[in-house]
Amino acid sequence: MQLQYGQVVGYIPDFLTGAAIALGLAFVAFALGMIIGLTGASINAYGPRPARLVIRAYVSFFTNTPQLVQIFFLFFALPEFGILLAPIQAVLIGMTLNAGAYLTEIQRAGFQSLPKAEIEAAETLGFTRLQTIRHVIAPHIVKALYPSLSNQYIIMTLGTSMAAIFGVEELTARALNANAISFRSIEIFTMTAGIYIVLTIVASALLYGLGRGLFRVTARAF
C-alpha cells in the first residue's frame, strides 16, 4: 500500500474552515445546553412536583434515544408539520436539547452533593436565594462538576461530526467530499483524525486553564 499525503495536503485550509465550524457548533450548543441544564437541575432540586416530572421526562427521553435519531426527527419529521429547519438550525437545536438533558443530569449530581450546612449558614447570614446560588451553590457545583462538564464538552466537539449527515459542511463533511474526489481515503481520514485530536487537545488545555484560573480546580486536563 502506498500512501500519498502529497495529494491531500491541499485540502488542509478547507478542512480547517470545517474544524472552525465544528468548534463553533459545539461551543454554542454547550453554552445553551448549560443554561437548560442549570435551569433543569434547579427545578429538580427546588421546583414543584409537576415541574420535576416534566424535567425527568425530558431527561429520560433525550438520554435514552440516540442524538442522530433526535436530529433526524427535527430535520425530516418536522417538515411534515410545516416546520422547515435549515440544516444548521436542526443540528444546533438537536445538539442543544441533547446536551441540556445530559447537563441537567450532571448538575443534578452537583446539587445533591451540596452540604446542607453551607446553605443553612448562608440563610443564617441573611443571604437571599439568588445570593446563595451566586456565592455558595454555583462555586461549589462548578468545582465538583468540572471534570464531568469538560468531558461533556469534548464529547460534544467530537459529536459534531454527525452534522455531515444533515448537510452541514463541517470537518467530517469536508473530509467525505474530498474522499469522493480523490479516492485517497486513508490519507484523508488520518488527516481528519489528526485535526480532531488537535481540536480536543486545544479544548482540554483551554478548559484546564479556565478551571485553574477561575475556580481553582486542580483536576488533570488529560
Place this chain on the structure above:
Amino acid sequence: MTDNIYQHISRRSLVAGLAAGAAASTMGMDALAKPLAEVLSTKKLRAGINPTLPPFGVFNAQNQIDGFDADIAREIARLMKVELEIVQVGSPDRIPFLQADRIDIVLGAITRTVERALVIDYTVPLHTQSVVVLTKGSGTAVPINKPSDLANAQVKLVQVRGTVGIPWIQANAPQAQLTLLDNYPDTFRALQQGRADAMVDVLESVVVPMKNFPGVPWKVLDDVLASTWVGIGVQKGNTTLKDVLNVVLFEMHKSGFVATAWEKWFGVPMKTPVPVNPMF
C-alpha cells in the same frame, strides 16, 4: 491465499470506510487474473452484480438477484456456453471482489473513469448514463425549465455527496444554494419536503426513487448535461476474457438484446444510445 487477500481487503475497507476506487488502488498487484481457459474448463462464469442499484440489480419475489445486469450476464453466459454464477456485490467492495478473484466480471453501472481504468480493465460500453436535471413542475422558488435556470441565488439544490452532478453545479450554477446529503432516500425526501428545488444526477439513479414519492410533481428536463459510458469490468490484464466479452457485447448490441433489456427494466429507451461499432 485468495482468502487471505480478501480478508486483508475487507478489514482495510472496514477500517477506513473506503470507496471502491480507493480500496482497489491499493490492491492492484496482489491477486492473479483468472484466465479465459479456466472459465472454459470449469464452464462457469462468476458475475458480480450490485442489488443496491435498482433496476440494474434488484431482488425479485424469490429473493434472487435479477435486473438489467442479471439479464445481461445471463445472455453473456448463454453466448459463451458456460454456466452463470451470480455473486452479490456492493458499491464499496465490487472492485475488491474482482481484485481478489472472487468474480470474473463485474457489472453494476461502473462508470468508466481514468481513476478506475488504472485499476481494472473495461470492455466496450454496455450502456450509458445521462446526467439530467430532476425538478418539480410546481412549488419551486423560480420556474425551472432549462438547466441554466439553476444558476440563480434563489434556487436550492440538493445532492448526494460525491455524485457526478456536484462538479457540474460548481461549474455551471455556482450561485445556487447547495446542500449535500448522504444517500438517495434522504435527498429525495429533502426534495419532496421543499428543502430543495432540484437535483442534478444521472437519470438511471433517479427513476426508481422517484416512483417511491408518487405525490410529487416530478419533472426531468430533456437536456442531457453529460453522458457517462459504462463497460463491464474485468481484472487488470485479463485480456483473454475481455477480448471475448467485446465480441459478445457487439453481438448483443447488434441483435437488439441490450436495448430490449433496457426498456424492460427502465421503461424508456436509453437516453444516450450506444452506437453499434464493429471496430474495437
